[in-house]
Amino acid sequence: xxxxxxxxxxxxxxxxxxxxxxxxxxxxxxxxxxxxxxxxxxxxxxxxxxxxxxxxxxxxxxxxxxxxxxxxxxxxxxxxxxxxxxxxxxxxxxxxxxxxxxxxxxxxxxxxxxxxxxxxxxxxxxxx
Amino acid sequence: xxxxxxxxxxxxxxxxxxxxxxxxxxxxxxxxxxxxxxxxxxxxxxxxxxxxxxxxxxxxxxxxxxxxxxxxxxxxxxxxxxxxxxxxxxxxxxxxxxxxxxxxxxxxxxxxxxxxxxxxxxxxxxxxxxxxxxxxxxxxxxxxxxxxxxxxxxxxxxxxxxxxxxxxxxxxxxxxxxxxxxxxxxxxxxxxxxxxxxxxxxxxxxxxxxxxxxxxxxxxxxxxxxxxxxxxxxxxxxxxxxxxxxxxxxxxxxxxxxxxx
Numbered sequence: 459x460x461x462x463x464x465x466x467x468x469x470x471x472x473x474x475x476x477x478x479x480x481x482x483x484x485x486x487x488x489x490x491x492x493x494x495x496x497x498x499x500x501x502x503x504x505x506x507x508x509x510x511x512x513x514x515x516x517x518x519x520x521x522x523x524x525x526x527x528x529x530x531x532x533x534x535x536x537x538x539x540x541x542x543x544x545x546x547x548x549x550x551x552x553x554x555x556x557x558x559x560x561x562x563x564x565x566x567x568x569x570x571x572x573x574x575x576x577x578x579x580x581x582x583x584x585x586x
Numbered sequence: 587x588x589x590x591x592x593x594x595x596x597x598x599x600x601x602x603x604x605x606x607x608x609x610x611x612x613x614x615x616x617x618x619x620x621x622x623x624x625x626x627x628x629x630x631x632x633x634x635x636x637x638x639x640x641x642x643x644x645x646x647x648x649x650x651x652x653x654x655x656x657x658x659x660x661x662x663x664x665x666x667x668x669x670x671x672x673x674x675x676x677x678x679x680x681x682x683x684x685x686x687x688x689x690x691x692x693x694x695x696x697x698x699x700x701x702x703x704x705x706x707x708x709x710x711x712x713x714x715x716x717x718x719x720x721x722x723x724x725x726x727x728x729x730x731x732x733x734x735x736x737x738x739x740x741x742x743x744x745x746x747x748x749x750x751x752x753x754x755x756x757x758x759x760x761x762x763x764x765x766x767x768x769x770x771x772x773x774x775x776x777x778x779x780x781x782x783x784x785x786x787x788x789x790x791x792x793x794x795x796x797x798x799x800x801x802x803x804x805x806x807x808x809x810x811x812x813x814x815x816x817x818x819x820x821x822x823x824x825x826x827x828x829x830x831x832x833x834x835x836x837x838x839x840x841x842x843x844x845x846x847x
Binding site for chain 1: 630636641737743781818
């Protein structure tokens, strides 16, 4: 029951239609971060289909996806893998104490050229 | 023609040039950018989760304000443009979202009808590259310029409607209009590393490095972008070999818009 509940939540937040996936792998082939990912975009879709959501919520891929939308653009079946990854990321950071970035880290990460856009987008992706 | 104009957070701080050059060029080209009153930061990334509402409100307020003035809304930053274009699309298509937003603030009775244009689209679709070419005072003759599109202007193509997401030409046509030589290269629509450069600068550097290498291999000696984060990530890697500029810098140079470098 627990597994079904989280799978349904993941799919609802993502708006992704994973049943359309034909496992061609073009999402992972297009992904500029695939080498840094422990669960690559095409695998992410399969994990979701199998209800292995706990593994997705613990994987490092959540923090490697760049939301560059290459996988969404190039998917021949309009599955939207990046939205699935975003949904899992949101399910993690919406939990108390599970943010991926802490404001106290920021001074150590700054240099004079960092654009505000970088700080805003990182906070949006890594923290609730 | 007068447009509602949304500069966004970075154009008021680290990317002031992008803003100043665009305003100076607009004056030469004969259109007006009327800054939106009391705008808020758009959030820089489009909220992808289907149940995200609050994070879309700043964009909705701005779009509504432009709509009330019957003006199209113009942006310059790729990230802002992406957010506004997609939130606008949500508001046009999603009845439930519109109702939720209205329930929160009944003043926000907005149905996604404001036209959202990137400054480059104003140049192409309203001014026209032919007219732009005729107004060039200092043609960029002999300069080999690579357009760096990045991600957010182009994808997803169906919503962004900016250009062909895999084989865009709008920036190259812009370079040609200014008298320069556009240099297309394979990585021009690949990611620079984006927000990952805050916590993992090395990985972002690898991605920006591929973009630079791809452009240099095809003979580009300078790059242009519309995105402050692309500019940051690429220039951190470039170390002066292949400089990257905002596209509006080329515009003021070619138009002789009264700015010294």
